[in-house]
Amino acid sequence: MESFIPWLLGALALPGVGLPAVFLIAFLSATLLPMGSEPALFGYVALNPHMFWPAIVVASVGNTAGGMVDWWMGFAARRGYVRLKARKRAHARAAALAGSAAVVTAVGDAGEGSGGGKRAETKAPMNDRYRRWMRRFGPPLLLVSWLPVIGDPLCTLAGWLRLPWRTCLVYIAIGKTLRYLFITYLMLKVPESFWQGIFAPFKHLLIG
Secondary structure, three states: OOOHHHHHHOOOOOOOOOOHHHHHHHHHHHOOOOOHHHHHHHHHHHHHHHHHHHHHHHHHHHHHHHHHHHHHHHHHHHHHHHHHHHHHHHHHHHHHHHHHHHHHHHHHHHHHHOOOOHHHHHOOOOOOOHHHHHHHHHHHHHHHHOOOOOHHHHHHHHOOOOOHHHHHHHHHHHHHHHHHHHHHHHHHHHOHHHHHHHHHHHHHHHOO
């Protein structure tokens, strides 16, 4: 994975595509790949100081879009889960009508055992702690959607619980933008000579 970012930047090393590279890395880091986008953003800003705000905006939009993809995945998974449960119930009813008394009894017992049936159907097969957090705090919890490990599952869980996507979008965007501003600002406070040695090999890739 450590070699992936240099490869990706190399693949995108066409004239003027520095910001699209930042966008793509920020998007992927919030969805499919376990990598951080901060180094790519900071590297671009360090070598293009006049592009600070455009880079922050582009990275924030990309990362927020990735978070909303996670939300959509949770929403789609919930719909699939509910449909699967409905299909199973339909098959069970058909078997009860067409089957023997033993089958009818077995289906009846299963129905009683799931007397919390409706309740169980609405619960996600996900970590109970995440679910309690999301039900308690709602969309504002997505202000921390940028955190490693728990951030992406929170976005997915918000979609599973069908929290309003517009509200979720706002909180995800605020959290991720503040994160980029804070981290990039702190990294810019480090002496320039320190970063020059680190980013020198990627200079021809990052300068748009």
